[in-house]
Amino acid sequence: MSDTSHQDQTGWEGILDPDETIIWQGRPDGGFHLTPGMPFTIIFALFFSGFALFWMIMAARAGGLFWTFGLIHFGVGLALLFGTTMGPSFVRRRTWYTLTNQRAFIAKNLPIAGRSLKSYPITSDMAITLTEGRKQSIYFASKRDRHDDSTEDRKIGFEQISDAREVLKLIRAIQKDKS
Structure with a gap:
């Protein structure tokens, strides 16, 4: 991963300057790393999506399709949760230096x-x-x-x-x- 001797220059044609090596x-590292602000965002995302799920269940008991308006909030909560926890690792696994x-x-x-x-x-x-x-x-x-x-x-x-x-x-x- 970090051989500091003669690196392969293949694929770098037209990108590197003539005297650049x-x-x-x-x-x-593509693993999961907890950052200082992450626990607060995770708690908020769980609360947000949990409340949306609770609201959808209660609205569904009333009948009709009104409960579907909660789907956007539930989706935002899940996106925030997974984006916060899995997003940085996902990007690092697709990064090269x-x-x-x-x-x-x-x-x-x-x-x-x-x-x-x-x-x-x-x-x-x-x-x-x-x-x-x-x-x-x-x-x-x-x-x-x-x-x-x-x-x-x-x-x-x-x-x-x-x-x-x-x-x-x-x-x-x-x-x-x-x-």
Whole structure:
């Protein structure tokens, strides 16, 4: 998964610059990981879908098809529950990371969104963050997501990798060469 010697360059024609070489490739851990805000979202989703189910049962006892109006709420509750718990793992299992001597690449292949390949140039002044945990993550970029009445900065990087310290050393070496 993390052979830092001569990586296979097959399939990278037209993507890599002529003097660019792959020095590391890896994938995130696809397992389930509980994040700090996840329990609250799970409890809310269970309550929301549970109440919708209760409402549908009570409305069905009255007869007619009025109970079907609860289906949308029940579906939203289930989508929130499964999206929160299974969504991040699902995305990580369809993600690939590549580090070259010039850029970091994140590739994804998701069913509805399709394939994407994003690159992040490695510069000498790039801020890099290593987060500790069962699996470590290296963050090297961020994206500002705008919502209706708020903004949120989302960190971008190689998440949930087993050899993060080695990859961090490689990135630091690239930064040193660029300075």
